[in-house]
Amino acid sequence: MGRAASGCIDCPALPVKTDAQGKTYPPFEYEVGKEKIREYAYAVGEDNPIYFDRAKAREAGFRDIPAPPMFAVVYSAGSVGPAVLDPEVGINFAMMVHGSQEFVWGEPVCAGDTITTETSVKDISDKGGMAFYVFESVSRNQDGREVVRGTWTNIVRGAS
Amino acid sequence: MQVELKVTPDKYLPHRYAGASGDFNPIHIDPEFAKQVGLPGNILHGLYTMAQVARANVNAAGGDPRALKRLSVQFRGMGFPEQEITITGSVKEERDGRVVIDTEAEQGGKRIIRNAEAELETG
Numbered sequence: 001m002g003r004a005a006s007g008c009i010d011c012p013a014l015p016v017k018t019d020a021q022g023k024t025y026p027p028f029e030y031e032v033g034k035e036k037i038r039e040y041a042y043a044v045g046e047d048n049p050i051y052f053d054r055a056k057a058r059e060a061g062f063r064d065i066p067a068p069p070m071f072a073v074v075y076s077a078g079s080v081g082p083a084v085l086d087p088e089v090g091i092n093f094a095m096m097v098h099g100s101q102e103f104v105w106g107e108p109v110c111a112g113d114t115i116t117t118e119t120s121v122k123d124i125s126d127k128g129g130m131a132f133y134v135f136e137s138v139s140r141n142q143d144g145r146e147v148v149r150g151t152w153t154n155i156v157r158g159a160s
Numbered sequence: 161m162q163v164e165l166k167v168t169p170d171k172y173l174p175h176r177y178a179g180a181s182g183d184f185n186p187i188h189i190d191p192e193f194a195k196q197v198g199l200p201g202n203i204l205h206g207l208y209t210m211a212q213v214a215r216a217n218v219n220a221a222g223g224d225p226r227a228l229k230r231l232s233v234q235f236r237g238m239g240f241p242e243q244e245i246t247i248t249g250s251v252k253e254e255r256d257g258r259v260v261i262d263t264e265a266e267q268g269g270k271r272i273i274r275n276a277e278a279e280l281e282t283g
Contacts, residue, residue, distance in 0.1 A: 036180075043180035044211040045167060048223055060224070069218070069228050070211040077182055098206050102232035108225070151232075 016126040020089040024120040028079035034065050034111035041068055057110075064110040072103050072148045076137045079117035080152055083135050089121060091133055092156050099132070099155035106146040114142045122151070131156040161282075163249030163261055165216035169204060169241045177208045204239035209273055213263055216247040217278040220261070229258065230279035239265075239272045249278065257282055 034054070041051035046068050049056040057065045067074075084091065109115060116139065123134040137150040174188045183205055186193040194202045210233050221227035239245060249263030259280050265273035 040180040043173070043176040044208060044215065046215065048225075050225075066225060068211070068214070069225050069231070070207065070214045073181055073207050098235050100232065100234045101207070101210060102230070104230045105228060 016124060016131040017090050018124040020086065020121045021124050022121060023083075023086070023088065024118065025079065025083050025086075027116045027118045030075035030078060030115045030117070032067060032071075032075065032109055032111055032113045032115060036074065037065050037067050037071060037111055040071050040074060044068065044070065062108065062110055064112050067109040067111075069103065069105055071109065072105075072139065072150060075109070075115040076117050076119075076139055076148070076150055079119045079139075080135055080137050080150070083119040083121065084133075084152075084154065089124070089133060091154060092158075095156045095158050097155050097157070098152075100151075100153040102151040104149045106148065107141060109141065109147050113147075115139050115147060116141075129158065161220050161251055161259060161261070161280075163216050163220040163247065163263055163278075165212060165219065165247040166244055167212055167247075168244045169208070169239075171241050173208070173241050174202055174204060177205050181205065181207065183207070199238070201240060204241060204272075206235040206239075206273075209235075209239050209245065209265055210276075212245060213247055213265055213273055213276050213278070217249065217261055217263065217280060220249070221280045221282065227280045227282070228278065229281055231276065233263075233273045233276040235272070236274050237270045237272045239267050243267050245272070249276070252277070 050060050117137050119137045122136040125132050133154045135152040139148045141147050178184045178189050188205050191202045218225050218228050245267045247265045249261040252260045252262040261278040263276040264271050
């Protein structure tokens with residue numbers, strides 16, 4: 001069997017490559033559109049009229065149509081994606097699962113905002129034959145106020 | 161405060177969520193591909209299910225999305241379209257006008273999200 005991916009019980013365990021730890025990626029800018037919010041809100045089953053009706057949103061005290069909290073994945077994706085795909089990080093995608101996710105929200109995001117997200121490799125570690133790749137994204141609006149901080153943990157099975 | 165939400169994503173939900181989120185990984189939208197890689201069928205996006213957990217908590221807090229300050233989840237197990245998902249949660253701790261809700265999402269007897277913790281501003 002030698003180096004076959006499975007059934008190899010006598011291969012020495014290779015420690016997970018951690019060179020990319022601390023690496024940061026260029027900022028990604030996303031302009032939030034009212035119709036994109038509508039599309040997202042509809043897809044996730046939101047029925048609160050603030051996501052669809054500008055007058056209702058303003059009545060509720062928003063500058064414009066607000067984005068549902070989990071819309072964070074839409075404006076963060078362009079920043080987090082390249083970090084996860086970075087060959088220097090070296091994730092084995094065939095064995096990868098999205099293990100856990102955290103968001104911490106700040107200033108609400110509304111249609112018309114420009115959100116800039118920066119991602120870094122927060123931690124790479126291994127435990128019990130699994131490798132943990134933790135990315136942190138920080139998103140700010142056009143006024144420099146933090147709108148969300150995301151912690152994205154991807155787990156790769158069959159690591160050292 | 162009690163959190164409870166039931167939702168049954170329809171057959172084409174993963175396609176709508178793919179378009180809305182930009183995640184077109186074929187394991188979510190192509191049943192044939194999903195079977196080829198050993199899955200029973202196309203699976204829900206984990207972040208869609210997390211959005212249901214977020215929605216359940218926001219609804220419990222009265223519907224204002226600004227109430228949701230933090231949400232962390234662990235993805236454990238796959239979710240499927242055309243099966244009901246039940247999201248439940250209850251207060252774990254309460255302090256300084258904020259409550260922490262322990263939440264989970266279950267489908268067909270399996271917990272597909274567990275150890276979810278939502279922090280809601282109630283003051």
